[in-house]
Amino acid sequence: MKTNQKYFPCFGYEPPRRTKNNCPNPAFKDHHLHRVGVFKTAHSSEVDDGLSGWFTELKCVNCGKGFGSGGFYPDEMAEVNNNG
Numbered sequence: 001m002k003t004n005q006k007y008f009p010c011f012g013y014e015p016p017r018r019t020k021n022n023c024p025n026p027a028f029k030d031h032h033l034h035r036v037g038v039f040k041t042a043h044s045s046e047v048d049d050g051l052s053g054w055f056t057e058l059k060c061v062n063c064g065k066g067f068g069s070g071g072f073y074p075d076e077m078a079e080v081n082n083n084g
Contacts, residue, residue: 007061009037014058017067025062034060038070 004025014036016028027035042055056070 005035005061007037007039007059007064009061010040010054011038011056011070011073013037013061014067014070017060019065023060023063023065027062034065034067035062036067037061038073044072 004027006025016033017036018030018032019034020032022031023034026033036058037060038056038058040054041057043052044055045052051074053072053074055072058067058070059065060067
């Protein structure tokens with residue numbers, strides 16, 4: 001599946017998302033499915049609210065189509081995901 005992949009997610013993958021439009025660089029036989037990854041957008045330091053971590057967004061790893069916010073990943077969680 002990684003042969004067509006243009007973007008490599010920071011925090012793994014979400015379940016595939018179906019859209020009305022075809023993915024121009026599909027990972028699946030059904031070209032309406034997008035392979036969705038979780039990507040870092042901004043870091044929040046401990047100064048803000050006492051918890052540091054990453055805000056994330058969801059996008060197709062093959063075409064870059066955005067699917068909104070992926071949520072917040074605390075730094076402790078980020079270290080676990082990056083180390084396997």
